[in-house]
Amino acid sequence: MYDEDGSLRAVIGQQPDGTTAVNIVNAPPPPAPSPPTVTSVLGGVAAAWDGRLPDTAAAPLDFARVEVHAATDENFTPSSVTLCGTLESPRGGALAIPTEHPVYVRLVARNTSGVASEPSAQRGPTGPAPVVAQEVLDGIVNELSLADAAVSRNKIAIGAVDADRLAIGTGNLLPDGGFEGEYSSQLVTSRTDWSLQSPGNASPRCLAVNATAGQPTTRSLQLVALPASPGDRFFLSVDYRTSADWSGSGLRLVMRWHDADGAMISQGTVEAAAAPGTAWTGMSGQVQAPAATARATVWAEAVDATRGSAAFDNGRVHTVITAGMVLAGSIGALELTANSITGEKIVAQTITGREIKFGSLTGDHLDVNSARIALLTAGVITATMIKADALNGRTITGALRTADSGSRVEITSVPATETTPSSGRVHLASGSATEVEPASMYSLFDTARNTSTLRLQSAVLQDPQPPTVMAKAAASLPTWPTSSITMWSDPDASYVELSATRAIVDAQTTLIGSSGRTLLELSGSDINGVNGAGVAVPVYIGGRFAVDPEGWVSRYNETWSAPAIGSGWAQYGGSWDRVAFKIYPDRTVGLRGVIRRSATTTAAAGEIVIVLPSSARPATTYTQQFQVLTSSGAALFLNLNPASGTLTLTNLTAAASSALTTGTNHLNLSSIRFPLD
CATH class of the missing domain: 2.60.120.260 (Galactose-binding domain-like)
Structure with missing residues (x-):
């Protein structure tokens, strides 16, 4: 699709890489965003955007996001190396940038075509906030800031460290948690x-x-x-x-x-x-x-x-600190109250045979089913230790996996969360270091809706660790897009949902729609509509724009409509074309037909010939003028008022005024056509 200047704006159908899609291209660059507000926070700086685009009153409709860039060099050029994150809302937002050194910050806007704006004015240099006494009391000094053995048991008051505080990791991630700055x-x-x-x-x-x-x-x-x-x-x-x-x-x-x-x-x-x-x-x-x-x-x-x-x-x-981040031996028996740690408080697999003294656990110390396969190290139980038929028809709890690492298959159960019920899952791990979460297949049952959903989910991957780590945490490495196929049904319909950045269908012809009804046929670069009998029918875009099998373009339900006719005027009648208007797909309005002045009074400027409805009036505030001839050949002009939609007489010659007082002279409006915008 091309705009009025002949520039390509959208490609509908087969793309240059052979796929079929609707692709928006060649959009003009968006306006540059306003400069960011940069403030110091602990461990870095916070960059905030107020949502303003100074060159326009509102964000363009193809606005996609605002990129936040930071670097230690003044007047730096934003690039993929300086990108720290994005703000997705046109209303603005804020982003925390981890850094140990003062940095300059600039913003760049992008639209849905991927076109970038000019960078905003830079702000900075701004560095991390200094650590003061109150912040030390609040736990802002983390493990890396303390020398080995700097904090011993004797320096921690009894009861000062409870379960929640033991888990807290880094400092406050809210740039201004006290709302003071x-x-x-x-x-x-x-x-x-x-x-x-x-x-x-x-x-x-x-x-x-x-x-x-x-x-x-x-x-x-x-x-x-x-x-x-x-x-x-x-x-x-x-x-x-x-x-x-x-x-x-x-x-x-x-x-x-x-x-x-x-x-x-x-x-x-x-x-x-x-x-x-x-x-x-x-x-x-x-x-x-x-x-x-x-x-x-x-x-x-x-x-x-x-x-x-x-x-x-x-x-x-x-x-929150996860298992493995507490120094071995830092919590001993003297720090634990009797029965303060029960089975429910120990994460699965955190206590192995290495941590248990030989002979300290006997059969009397184990509850029924408390020793599960998932808790046993490989090789601990051999075939000679298992009674014949002991596992036949039994339920094995925990996870079953083909290997501990690398490419493997794992069958496990996932507990319920606030948003999803519990489920059994098959994980297909590739073993790649960039794999954050393996591919999986699972089924979920929604009791309230009586719906069973089968989902195939691709792996969650992230970019490889760069050789040179910049001034931002490794955890901020972006994850790659994922894809999934979800299948479910309800009492009225069955569904297949394909979620992906790009879907590739390798087929000569693809039909979209319900069997026996009107279908959308995609074949190579052609898009056609066919009904249940295989007969070509128009293709509608957005429910309004239609292309029929003969190649004619029209708007949905597009017809010639009669306008309101002014006092003293009438359709010419007989076999002559009737006065009507029509809105075309190119956003223009055309008139047709012959109209007769039935009045025999003297015609004067400003006399209303017809009145167009609001849908057929131009958006401009300027009056448009058209020259026409009477049936006797006398010249005059018609003015179109965009606010009222009236088409009135103007610039009447003496011959035209005289001709229009006969009650039979008429005007042909078929030459009039004007744009709506």
């Missing part, structure tokens, strides 16, 4: 329902939301965007309070999980059912990223509220 001011600049108020919870300011609404409404504010990978755990906490007239379901801190394309997968929440007049109190909990996660966004939310206000302060988001 310029970063938070930027977050609420364009919001009328969110603001910063004083005082906070033992602090100068807090984040507040006006929840008043005519019906239950959930109000959300994005606090930060972060890189994330499948399986990552985060600890969330925030203080909150409510006004005396508060009415709502609750307050929550939300972590939304997004895939590589920016689509939201699901979300994890820490929520409190706050009562009216709640004084400052806290809520906290852990959430985990699901499969296919590439990034996460953190939101503060007031849920289903109709009245009053609420406030948030001292927000914290931390990564």
Whole structure:
């Protein structure tokens, strides 16, 4: 498809690589975004964009995203090397950039054709925030900042480290968790329902939301965007309070999980059912990223509220330390209360035979079914130890795998989450170091909908580790797009959903539609419509634009329509063409037919001949003028008013005015055609 200047804008059908698709191309560059706001945070800097494109009033409809670039060199040129992340919303957002050195930051906008804008003005250099005493007390010094054995048992107070604190890893990932700085001011600049108020919870300011609404409404504010990978755990906490007239379901801190394309997968929440007049109190909990996660966004939310206000302060988001990150021997028997560690608190496979003293576990110490195959090291149980027929018809819990590493097949069960029920899965691991999550096949049953879904999911991969690590965490390496096939049915229909960046169908002819009904036929570079009898029918694009089998282009339900005729005028009648208008696919309007002036009064300028409806009026504010002749050959002009749609007489010659007073003279409107835009 070409635009009015003859430039290619879209390719529909077979593409240069042989695939069939609708591909948008050659779009003009988007306007450059406004400069970012860059603030210092612990461990790096935070870059925020206010959503403005100074050269235009609103984001173009083909807006895709804004890239955030950072480098230590002044006036650097953005490239794939300097790319730190993207902001997917045209309303703006913020991104945390890990760095140990001051950096300059620039923004670049891209459209759906992949065309980049000019870079924004740079901001910086800005470096990470210094560590102060209060931040040390809050746990901002991590394991890498401490010398070996710097913190011994004698330096930790009894009860100072509980289960949640033991799991907390890196420092606060919220750039301004206390809502005191310029970063938070930027977050609420364009919001009328969110603001910063004083005082906070033992602090100068807090984040507040006006929840008043005519019906239950959930109000959300994005606090930060972060890189994330499948399986990552985060600890969330925030203080909150409510006004005396508060009415709502609750307050929550939300972590939304997004895939590589920016689509939201699901979300994890820490929520409190706050009562009216709640004084400052806290809520906290852990959430985990699901499969296919590439990034996460953190939101503060007031849920289903109709009245009053609420406030948030001292927000914290931390990564959670997983098994294997606690120094061996750092927690001994003296630190553990009797029965404080039970079987339910030990992650599967964390205690192996190496950790158990020989002879300390006998049959009396094991519950029925407590020793499962998944917990035993390969080779520990040999064939001579298994009684004949002992496994015949038995259920084996845990995972079955063909190998411990490398290319392998694993059959396992996955427990239920907030968004999906439990399921059995077959994992097909390639053994590649870039494989974040293996390919899988599984079935899910939705009891509420009585629906069984079969899903084939490709592996989640990421780029190989670059030889030179830049000033950003390795966990921020982007994951590659994934593809999946999902099959399910409901009482009315069955479905197959194919999800992929590019779908390749290797077939001479592809038919899309229901058997026995109208089908879309894709054959090479041809797109045709055929009905159940195999007869060619028009192809409709967007339900409005049609191409018939003869190659004629039209709009759906396109017909000649009669306009309103002015007083003193009438259709000429007889065998002569009737006055009508038609809207063409190229967004022009054409007139046709012969109209007679039935009045015998003197014709004058401004007299209305016809009136066009609003759908057939040009968008311009300027009057358009057309020259016509009377049936006696006298010249005059017709003015088209775009606001009222009236076609009126103007510039009448004496001969034209005289001819039009006879009651029989007429005008032919067939030469009139004008654009709508």
